Amino acid sequence: MAGPSLFRLRVVHLDLKGAPPRVSYLSEVFPLLRTLGADALLIEYEDMFPYDGHLKLLRAKHAYSPSEIREIQHLARQNDLEVIPLVQTFGHMEFVLKHPVFAHLREVALFPNTLNPHKAESLALVGAMVDQVMELHGEARRLHIGCDEVYFLGEGETSRLWLSQESNTKAKLCLSHVRAVASHVLARHPTLRLLVWDDMLRDMPEDLLQESGVPELVEPVLWDYGADVDIHGKVALMEKFQKCGFTRLWAASAFKGATGPQQALTPIQHHLHNHLQWMQAAQAGPAGALQGIVLTGWQRYDHFAVLCELLPVGIPSLAICLQSVQQGGFTEAAKDEVESCLGVASLDVTDFSREGTGSFPGSDVLALVTQVSVHLRSSVEGLLDGNRYVAGWFSPYHRRQKVIHPVMLQYIQPEALSLLAHWGVLVLELETAMKRIFYPDAVEEWLEENVQPSLRRLKSLVQDLREAAGQPEDGAGPCGHVQEGS
Known part of the structure; x- marks a missing residue:
């Protein structure tokens, strides 16, 4: 499969809802990412963002300061890396809805993961979160608004009543909230391009997606982190989304954090296979359909889960996957570049730990x-x-x-x-x-x-x-x- 990259943009995901790195470490890592082939960063701040005012209670103990947020963007610019903030606006809202003051906005009273889509206050809340993030990201061209794994949607009391009315469905409920959030954000930030995770949209009927107005507002990010990607299924999904009116699509792989909630060491071979198969899907799919690929690196499965592999532990996997995507396969040239960048004499993707520590930032931690x-x-x-x-x-x-x-x-x-x-x-x-x-x-x-x-x-x-x-x-x-x- 060796050849030029099948993805115009290669985006590295930084999941900060667990073990967020100090800015000083990011200053060491960003040049490495650029050298390895990254074009952009998808930064999922969660509680590391310095929310203020009535949202100040969302901050983690060691949340970045506004000056540190600006420094992260400065470091990214120095390394020609676009910054794409990610703000959850529907599912994975635990870091917000765990707080008693916002608990009344839960879809199901007992569970803090999903936002109630019926309340005007819910839209105001996520709108305020986005506004504060965008205030410190004035140069951002894209924003990811999450919307994945909206568990228990439709199971709240208000939703049950709404669903009891004729022709109402969970799919319509989901689309109405995505449309409301996207419209609200674009009304205030009209130049932004909005990304969403695709899992809630995958199985929806084509006519419903077409009629919802959502395809004109957002760009789905098709994610699959397995070592055995259903290539035919991914091609069919790309074609379906295009038919429904989504003009821009993205892929999402994983370089770490997707093989077990307690995983401490990264199984590189699994993640390499994941990327190689995504390249096959991109090659087999509609020409030019995919804007780029997001290489996700999850640090927790959700806000309450334990830590997965630490970022320094996942860097060899990230290096191998980035270079493979850039080179069009895990070629000898890709292998040589990874060995050079990581300071590793001889690379074995089946067991990186046997090949020495390397000399990249954080190699001592690995x-x-x-x-x-x-x-x-x-x-x-x-x-x-x-x-x-x-x-x-x-x-x-x-x-x-x-x-x-x-x-x-x-x-x-x-x-x-x-x-x-x-x-x-x-x-x-x-x-x-x-x-x-x-x-x-x-x-x-x-x-x-x-x-x-x-x-x-x-x-x-x-x-x-x-x-x-x-x-x-x-x-x-x-x-x-x-x-x-x-």
């Missing part, structure tokens, strides 16, 4: 995260669950009774202390490296999810050994209590 992800849990489990001395002489029962054979203490304790010391040094190194890139709450969350459970098990074993042996905290003291009957 190396340390790999160590933790591959070895921490297994090494602790190997000692606690696989060591014959622990299993035979310091079982959970022995630990509760605080008894151990003095001889066995000498078999178990040195290994436990050595393992704890090893991981203590490495985790401290990782924490230091992460703090250069991320804010303290993101570092704390990642370590709590991925490190502390295993370390707590190991520390508990060490503490129980000391107590059974009658040792003070510094490890000095008698050899241990002999179990009765020994």
